[in-house]
Amino acid sequence: MAQTDPNRVLRLLPLVAGGLGGTLLLLNRVLTPALTESQARSDVMGVILSALLILTGLLWQRVQPIAPESVVLVGDEGFELDDALPDGMKTELAWASHLLLTNTVTRSVVVYHQGKTLLRRGILSPKAEVIPGPILQRVLETGKAVYLVKLSIYPGRVEFDYLPENTQGVICQPMGKDGALILAANAPRSYTRQDEAWVAGIADKLGHSLDEALNTAHT
Template sequence: MSVQVCNFPLNPRFVLQPRSQTAARSTRIFARTESDSPRSDQQQLNLSVLRFTFGIPGLDESYLPRWIGYGFGSLILLNHFSASAPINESQLRSEALGLSLSAFSIALPYFGKFLKGSEAEKRSLPEEGEQVFVISSSIGDSLKEDLAWATYVLLRNTSTVAVMISIQGELCVRGYWNCPGQMSKAQLHDWFKRKVDEIGLADVKETLYFPQYAGSALSWDILPDGTRSVFVQPLVQNTDESEKMDGFLLVASTAGYAYSDKDRAWIGAMADKFRG
């Protein structure tokens, strides 16, 4: 998978007028499936790309190696000082090796800060913008359920605050977006489709990543204020003669450098579930 990292607009069609400031609103718009009938094997998408997390509030799993190092290092020291019998040289070498591995585990999260693409900031929820959840009504209930689950997984397991999936012109939009208030679900869905056509997202054929999105050179006015990172993964169906565009997956974050190489690969794997 080739990823194009951009700090400037590549296509003039992407340039829109600067977004207007919108007042903070609290209205939430939801679109839910009306049927919970079981899905057939042919319709079911295997979304077995979930990331392992403990789900403990306030626990950053990226620092898990540090806590493992502290734990095992403490056990080694406790075993050393509680031993009543004389300690031989082989045990000392084993303890030294164990303490070295524990020290490496403790320092491992710090090493990640010096790796490429690991300068990610923490996301913050936009102060302005609408929190929406809109799905096209013309698609099947099974696909609605898959799209709803996929967008939830992306919001839960990455720094994403806004996600949009387009499949053959049908949309699933979730998270915080800079959209008008006082609109019905159908009107809001049509508004998003019109904006997608104006920006030209449906014509994107290469993976795009903007780790330092500022909103001035590349003005996508549907994104919430404070957006710092944008990643677009096109859904391309390979045919015998050419490539057919099936849609795209867009994620946005209020953190700079929000999507590392592993994040982009994982999002691409998620997008593959809806390809073709």
């Protein structure tokens, strides 16, 4: 479902007013048989005001860009956690995923760590298994995040079949040792720089906790 722009009328108002004012001034000039000096000065002021209105409207189109169109992701809402995780780790994953789903444009969260899918939450794809493709593999190997601002334009989107099929944007954020936090958004170009920094902080915290939990389990 497309998201409408609530400020559309306001954004167009200066353009319409400026264009209408300029048109009326031109008609008045053409239809006036004898132009007085005072009317000439008024016309000049009117032209300047109309031009300023049009310029303001054009600037508003850039300063207040239209919000990206969002869709309703295909899939069923759910919450899946790996039963083998310690209770404390389950709580931390549940808390972090809840924050991401309620405070960002994220609609689906996947936590992948050392070959296992530890969590899926939000709108879920029928396919639960995460098989790292080239993009996720690069994130795991380099430890650098990848933000696919508009998933549909990337040929590598086919590897994200464990996300809703109409996912619009994806963040693959490295998380601990051989792990990644994978987020799916319902609108393209919708994560801000602040969102990305916040996602990185949550992934670092989860990765540290998971690495510690696994090290404790192996000792």
